Amino acid sequence: MDRVDIYPTHEYQGYKFRPGKPFPFGATSVPGGVNFSIYSSHAADCTLVLFDKGQPQPKVEIRFPDAFRIGNVWSMIVFDLDYENTEYGYRVDGPFSPEEGHRFDPSKILLDPYARAIGGRDVWAVQPNWNDAYQHRGRLVYDDFDWDEDHPLETPMEDLVIYEAHVRSFTRHPSSGVKFPGTFAGIREKIGYLKELGINCLELMPIYEFDEWENGKVHPDTGEQLFNYWGYSTLGFFAPKAGYAAMGKLGMQVDEFKALVKELHRNGIEVFLDVVFNHTAEGNEQGPYISFKGIDNKTYYMLTPEGYYFNFSGTGNTLNCNNPVVRNMVLDCLRYWASEYHIDGFRFDLASILGRAPSGAPLSNPPLLESLAFDPILAKCKLIAEAWDAGGLYQVGSFPAYGRWAEWNGKYRDGVRKFLKGEAGMVGDMAQRLTGSPDMYSTRGPTASINFVTAHDGFTLNDLVSYNDKHNEANGEGNRDGGNDNESWNCGWEGPTDDPGINALRRRQLKNALALLLVSQGVPMILMGDEVARTQYGNNNAYNHDSELTWFDWGLVEANADLGRFASKLIAFRHAHHVLRNRWHLSGQDLTGSGYPDISWHGTTAGQPDWSGSSRTLAFMLSGKNARGGATQDDFIYVAMNTHWDSHWFGPPQLPEGMRWHVFANTGVASPEDAWTPGQEPRLEDQSGLTVGERSVVIMVGR
């Protein structure tokens, strides 16, 4: 029998409608029509505004009758809409009194915070119609994608190797050779490359709809158009960026992105999203009305007692994440991406903001972080915090974790950088960083630590070993933007050089960094292109460039094939050895009675690590008999690190009877003998030890 609530009860200007369902929020397909539902804690009145796609004037505006409101939610089902040709927004009326936090203005047409697709920037960097009063338009989407048997992969956290990439940068360069450069579809054509490299998790920089034209400007000197390129400024939390989809011009970005996720999953690669819940694209009191500001300013934003915007994000406003209403929106959003898009994990930009009270004060027990940690739909999702914010809160090692949250380990990045460039007195710190930072995550295990040497924010790995200082002139801010604490070292010359000695040293330093990253306990993350020495020419904050500065030049894959080969061998080595991927911290003890501690520390002489302040040599051995607490057997692994400018003889510890040392990697020798296929490593000629060259890392396997 048909339901009795699928027929119109009202009509206005030829449009038929009836009271809607408050749940779910947003615009949802129902039999015969579309259910529109929106809430505001302080609004007095609400009107649904419908457009034909792209038209400047609305085709109809339907005021919600009083009977259509339940609590603070207005809902309405409108019948017989052309699903693919309809755009919608709202006019919301209420008090305009900024000192009380309210900025209602019914002359504005506002985007639904729950819009699942957003029109207006359908094709990347096509000049929009700036005269359009409604720039970012809610669209209707089909949520019945054909997933077949796909579901999130649930790869154990300790087994992940993350690759951080920007959707457009990854394939926009002409050398990518893909059919649709710079798109989700483009990434799909490069899955083979990612598989060959060996990574099993692709972390995408923001893909929620943003406006690449926001704060766009022309460089005063070069005349280059600069963009909001990275996209850390969200328009709508439920919509994928249309301009990242080859099919965005047809409004099919949802399908295209889902097809990408499905195909990555089919190839064993998880998908993480970099999500930006700390602020929105509406700026401060001078910024535009897009959505939240006009719908419920006081609820969505952290405001000073005078009604101004707190700016903990460094971008003008701060989303009021621990207001219960906003908290629910964030939860709804992540549930939506986990369930509708099969997303495997989320990395939260400036996540410490999520732990601030509406007053701005840090909370010891932030309800949002707790809700996310215990949510049933998100139960198997990985949650990763960038555990600081622009307001001075720095929580690396102390982010409220609830047994779930991992962190971008900034101390790992800084420690490894200092150690690599030969700074003395770093060996003690390195012992912590190489073992999953137990000093920071004693109860959380090594998987709380996302280890990285480079990320989108800062130098690329190539530039880390090629520049002492940032070179951000191209950003148009007089080289004032971007961090100054890079801990980089140019190896003797600032920027590119023909000096073979410097280039050889740089190449070795690149390999040293990759080697340390991939033998560290915890979860390694590689920045897009670092495996083939991608450069940004010393720019450590290339957030506004849609150019060769940010695009991945695929010519590097051939030009730096030796480095790419080294990286893929290292990743394969990590995948091959459980001892490198422990879920719990190593103890330094022999808890299994095997005769060997799970980890032992050494210097140039076995058993004699040099912890002194002048030391630049360190070695460790992982016992294969204690892999994962003795639950499984593995080979022994010995890693010798020499960041000194002279070579040193290293003698590894004695192996169990019958075992021999084999050299898996030696960054001090030329390719292809710098790394071997796991299982096919050559035996160490002199089992008593070997010379580890200046600024080199050797990895041996005992079997």
Added chain:
Amino acid sequence: MSFSVTSELKNGIAQFTLVGELDAAAAGTFREAIEQAAASQPKRVVLIMNELTYMASAGLRTLVFAKQKMGASVDIYVVGVQEPVRETLEMTGFQYSVVMLDTYNAAEIENI
């Protein structure tokens, strides 16, 4: 351009010829044709698309509907797609769910 679909059922093969633009307004027509054909439980579905110029999201969904309605054991052949439609199928991953052919020869297919 308006949409039209003609269908024939022969030797257990349901063959549809799609002409014009398969958008939201046209999807219902195609869906009805699929439902009718499904009632006779064909062993194969052949979609001739040489003259299909555009496929919107709703059109794509009708293909998914066809696949699900017919069941996993029924192969779907998509024949002679033009470039814009091919792109839509590829970008959304639907080409993995069907067999894409330039031309269709029933006798040849029978021997595969």
